Amino acid sequence: MTTLRTRVAAPIALALAVAIAPALTGCFGNPVESIIEGATGGQVDLGGTTLPDGYPEAEVPIIDGEIVFGGSIGDASGAIYNVTVKVSGESAIDDIKAQLEGAGFTTQVGGDTTGGATYIGNTDAWGVLVVVSDSGDNGWVANYTVTATSGQ
Template identity: 40%
Template sequence: MTKKPALILALALAAVLTPALSSCANPVEQIVEGAVEQAGGGDVDLNSDGGLPDGFPANEVPLYDGEVIGGMGAGTVDSGGGWTVIVKVDEEREPAFQSIDSQLKGAGFEASYSGFVEGVGSGAYSDAEYSVIVSVADDGSGQSTATYIVGGTTS
């Protein structure tokens, strides 16, 4: 597996595992960070107890106004890395997704896909520097979350 697919897989895995790991924080974070770094992901920052991962471009990529549940950063955009961020959604999913869609478009992102189907909102956006994949869905426990996967557009 080349570095880029391994990193994309690691970021997606982090999106799935971060909420489940919130009760085990530091030891599990260190294991996951080490595994991703060995897979060629470069420096890794896993935050299973809230907060944005190191280097997340918060000024360029707007996030839903909710509690950050966790996230992961791997490498740098220049090295093909990126970030995953999970935000708690405290309103109905469809209006939350519409708000996120408006925020990203208002920040200059173009949507290559954006829609809400069967209780799930999802979209793919990009600007000159970043690509963003976002979904708003039930996390499996009845809590709605917005999951962002952010990378470079040239990565």
């Protein structure tokens, strides 16, 4: 599989897994991981309520809060991580931005949106997209998507 195809397929597979995983949990297990692994040829961790295995916490800090989802796709050389954390509200983006910039991230894009806020930043090793939004019954959440840069 080409690198471009893998880079496109992996985020799509992760997004699909995030969307349908809650419907497939139960006593019989979750077949989504094996389906996605077969489609992408990579490792998948649909996680749960902790940081996924291998998440680079020392390099890409996560705001304090209850983790409502943590998952990853790929292996250590090219994993994509997705983590959702409950936050106090839209203003959490300011703390997230300060925390990431304190860890060496350079802001590429950021700002308020209708009903939320976004942050996109990078270091030589990592790229991060954070979306803070009102998630209805879950309250406000910050969703982090973390990818290794080509320089890693």
